[in-house]
Amino acid sequence: MAQQDFDFIRQLAYRESGIVLPDRKQHMVYSRLSRRLRALKLSNFNQYCQRLEDDGCELINFINALTTNLTSFFREAHHFDYLERHLVPQWQQRRNRRLRVWSSACSTGEEAYSIAMTLAKHFPPANWDLKILATDLDTNVLDKARDGIYNQEAMANLPKKLLDKYVEPGPKPDEVKLSESLKQLIHFKQLNLLGDWPMQGPFDLIFCRNVLIYFDLQTKAKIISQFRQLLAEDGHLFIGHSETLHNVSSDFKLIGQTIYQPQHAALARQRLGIGA
Ligand SMILES: C[S@@+](CC[C@H](N)C(=O)[O-])C[C@H]1O[C@@H](n2cnc3c(N)ncnc32)[C@H](O)[C@@H]1O
Incomplete structure (x- = not known):
């Protein structure tokens, strides 16, 4: 993932969800969004960033992929x-x-x-x-x-x-x-x-x-x-x-x-x- 793609991704995530993605999360972002690339049959993150710009419907999948959902019954x-x-x-x-x-x-x-x-x-x-x-x-x-x-x-x-x-x-x-x-x-x-x-x-x-x-x-x-x-x-x-x-x-x-x-x-x- 090129730095400019990661920067685009984190700016979008911040704007849409408030979620801050520091550099140390780049690997996590890579692995979570790779699934979206495969589903959309895209070969690189640059194409995925382009898709996010062109197709408003992908935004929801993007956000769903980036959230961390760990939870459990009677946690804490x-x-x-x-x-x-x-x-x-x-x-x-x-x-x-x-x-x-x-x-x-x-x-x-x-x-x-x-x-x-x-x-x-x-x-x-x-x-x-x-x-x-x-x-x-x-x-x-x-x-x-x-x-x-x-x-x-x-x-x-x-x-x-x-x-x-x-x-x-x-x-x-x-x-x-x-x-x-x-x-x-x-x-x-x-x-x-x-x-x-x-x-x-x-x-x-x-x-x-x-x-x-x-x-x-x-x-x-x-x-x-x-x-x-x-x-x-x-x-x-x-x-x-x-x-x-x-x-x-x-x-x-x-x-x-x-x-x-x-x-x-x-x-x-x-x-x-x-x-x-
Ligand atoms: C780690 S889970 C916490 C679940 C539960 N509250 C617990 O403590 O077990 C964090 C949740 O926050 C949600 N989340 C992240 N950004 C959000 C936002 N901007 N608005 C609402 N929910 C958000 C995620 O989708 C995720 O399900």
């Missing part, structure tokens, strides 16, 4: 513990029975289904208006998420109670399928964190985990300030294990391990002597 389990131990009891006290949670870079859906499994038993649809919005830029991962079909191994570590309640046999012997009752709680939609967001909020909880690492400071700051606008005054924001809002935003206060609240809500908690 401490967030789900916090949800169950601290937020569920708080939310159960509410008069207003509306709950909104957003998994904002949901990949293949494991994060959203883990949220649904944590909340479903506490907030039955007959009594609660619980909705989980799950969005991602990559259209391929969203198709998989909507299907809700996973390899059995992906759920090997889930407690038997959850498996019995929410997991059914899948179409193939080594596959399993998540129950309709869980699926009904989740709306999967394509959304670019870099673009305009149509949602009104307010959200009680936003998961934005393991995606900020791909963005530069300016993009992170813009996204975090938009989260602040959409988050309820007493809402929470969960970010990934290697991410921080330190030097990114002063709108949020760290109240637990990669768990944030809007600044003033966190101060009110302190005054009331409520720990994380």
Whole structure:
């Protein structure tokens, strides 16, 4: 891959997704986009860059190829513990029975289904208006998420109670399928964190985990300030294990391990002597 092709590719990726591709990622870009070259029967990256310029439809495949979609059920389990131990009891006290949670870079859906499994038993649809919005830029991962079909191994570590309640046999012997009752709680939609967001909020909880690492400071700051606008005054924001809002935003206060609240809500908690 010539340097000028890599530069074209990274500028396009940055413009369309906010994803920053430093020089050290050139090998990864090469191997991920080689598949597109083969599919389009192109013999070099220069031709592929030309195709991207001439054919707007290739852009979606380009972005899908470049995203990193690693995820798993109950990844970073401490967030789900916090949800169950601290937020569920708080939310159960509410008069207003509306709950909104957003998994904002949901990949293949494991994060959203883990949220649904944590909340479903506490907030039955007959009594609660619980909705989980799950969005991602990559259209391929969203198709998989909507299907809700996973390899059995992906759920090997889930407690038997959850498996019995929410997991059914899948179409193939080594596959399993998540129950309709869980699926009904989740709306999967394509959304670019870099673009305009149509949602009104307010959200009680936003998961934005393991995606900020791909963005530069300016993009992170813009996204975090938009989260602040959409988050309820007493809402929470969960970010990934290697991410921080330190030097990114002063709108949020760290109240637990990669768990944030809007600044003033966190101060009110302190005054009331409520720990994380
Ligand atoms: C590593 S996965 C994280 C999945 C999940 N949140 C977790 O922590 O397990 C990162 C996801 O961010 C998505 N992504 C990257 N850039 C994005 C953007 N600009 N807008 C929305 N999603 C984006 C990718 O498609 C990918 O599915």
